[in-house]
Amino acid sequence: MSRTTMRDVAREAGVSIATVSRVVNGVDAVAESTRRRVLEAIRRLNYSPNLVAKSLVHRGTRNVALFVPDIMNPFFPAIARGVADAVASEGYTVVLCNTDDSTEPGPHFERLLRGNFVDGAILCGTAWDAAPLSELIPADLPVVVMDRRVPGLRADSVEIDNRLGGLMATRHLLDVGCRRILHLGGPVGVSTAEGRLAGYLEALCSGAADERDAAEADSDLITRGPFRAESGYSRTRAALESGLSFDGIFAANDLLALGALQALRQFGRRVPEDVAVIGFDDIYMAALALPPLSTVAQPTYRLGTIAGRMLMDRLDRSASPAQPPAHPQPEPKRVVLEPSLRIRESTRRERVQGSEEE
Amino acid sequence: MSRTTMRDVAREAGVSIATVSRVVNGVDAVAESTRRRVLEAIRRLNYSPNLVAKSLVHRGTRNVALFVPDIMNPFFPAIARGVADAVASEGYTVVLCNTDDSTEPGPHFERLLRGNFVDGAILCGTAWDAAPLSELIPADLPVVVMDRRVPGLRADSVEIDNRLGGLMATRHLLDVGCRRILHLGGPVGVSTAEGRLAGYLEALCSGAADERDAAEADSDLITRGPFRAESGYSRTRAALESGLSFDGIFAANDLLALGALQALRQFGRRVPEDVAVIGFDDIYMAALALPPLSTVAQPTYRLGTIAGRMLMDRLDRSASPAQPPAHPQPEPKRVVLEPSLRIRESTRRERVQGSEEE
DNA sequence: GGGTGGGCTGGAAACGTTTCCACCCTCCGG
């Protein structure tokens, strides 16, 4: 029933447990003849070491936790993969947890982080407050926050410049001649959504100042809601039904944009001729949509690998014997990546200046 | 540095370690006054139990491993989520591993399964042989195989009836009037791909027997390759360039079908008028494609929950004290789900002939 | 008033490793 243990191997090979351990880990010197004997016994008994026991001694499982709102959301798999690849190179594996946009860290969180089951954690897109979080996270447990920010939490972070992304997207729409741009925004209070909206507003204001015909910043043109396709669909539909006029859509993520495309199609609006549409994220299916969706690309996979690497760095450091003089924990690092414009058919128009509209 | 342990709590509360353990786990009787004292000490010291140590004693971490080829492939996130939800209800968490279609279980596999780091495992879409697998998997470690089959491996399995799915898809194309159906098949030797092809062939043969004009089963119409969008694109393109004539495409998965749509569009073939297209899996973006893609739906999330539940059942059983008389391990279970047709625009045509059926 | 039994509690042995320490050789230099 019980699996074979070091003690069994030791007995079989006629040596002590300590020696078996030395052979298995390749540390210290052990005579070649004994080594062979032990190896042979291991093979015969089909032994492999118990990592749980090992972890207990070493005070470190080689696991890291990754929290995402929902792995089914197409934005996260690439991140998960990036994290997994980055940490795998150091022998770590990923424990995945879906948080479902819960407002508080659940029992899973507590179990994993406080129970010493993981050596570190990556929080991606979680909507938790800094206060309960810093109380819950053990002091010696490195954490990396990505995507959304958690203001006040002392932890490394990786994100993209959402404001810049929003600016780029909106400028692009202005460049292709849009004058009334509907913004399908994300949830209120979420840092990514706020940043993108800020960029949108900034583009409109600075646009008004320069030589082109003033684009309108109309509060009717701004909607907020969850980052989901259905929400994009229903909000666009509502806009169309209400007779609101617009010739461009900047959606705060691709799912919203895809929903918008569906609504526009249903109402017979041509994209990009009648309405140009741009999304955010560059999820896989953006390129496959019809028309292929222009979008602000986030290097999701790379975001994941960077977060993974940051975590590995912390872990290396905390494992190292000599501590740097004063600060046991160096300052939190913050990495901000630049998004990039990926222009596809959904905004590909003749540059028309002051031509027919709607 | 070191986190607070039971010993600390015991000292603080002036009781023995054993008593603290009893309070924490709520077993045995402990006097209300001591209980309160211990609880108070726990709160003061901000203690939480070390799960690694607990696991060592109990011989069970509450973790299960999930192996998928690539979480970035849109087919798998829903499965992962299903598994996670199913096992979460029993307090288990999921350790995720990407196998990248490797031909052999890698070091991760060995580390996790043999190192007692997980109590069970789910193998999804892995292309490993039964022989090395059964050698590697500890006898007391329950495993569930899903999606692809691993012939010869003694383990529970969940899958859908791929042959039936292929049959349904092909029959549907025949029903809407297709006579020369291109099959974009999956890799040779993979059970899912083989099943779908078998269904395709079966539909064509039985179709030839009945009253409608004979549909042609032409070996030129059958291609095989990886389950990827690019492959669907290039194979369809090649078919179009070679002048092969066809009026329908049955793709062995949705990614292939999406690639095919792209190629058809590029060559100016209208879908569904010139070529009707049907895929397999019903991934999220199938509905968002243009035209929305008809497909054979697999209940992926449900597949995941079922696999998770099967694993939980095995774990409950192996944890239960009394063993049923003879067989310590009951026979492997096999669940086969039926796929269902999801008809969208990509095959919506006038019924050319007079056939009127469901 | 001496069992008897039950509620509470503590000691200590597990669980399967790693690693410190001590020991025994053998071999070498003086």
Add this chain to the structure above:
DNA sequence: CCGGAGGGTGGAAACGTTTCCAGCCCACCC
């Protein structure tokens, strides 16, 4: 011939829990 160095090895104490077992105390019953 002796001292010491150092390679090879084993014993045993950790790591932080659970749980068995034994013991204490007190109330209760004959």
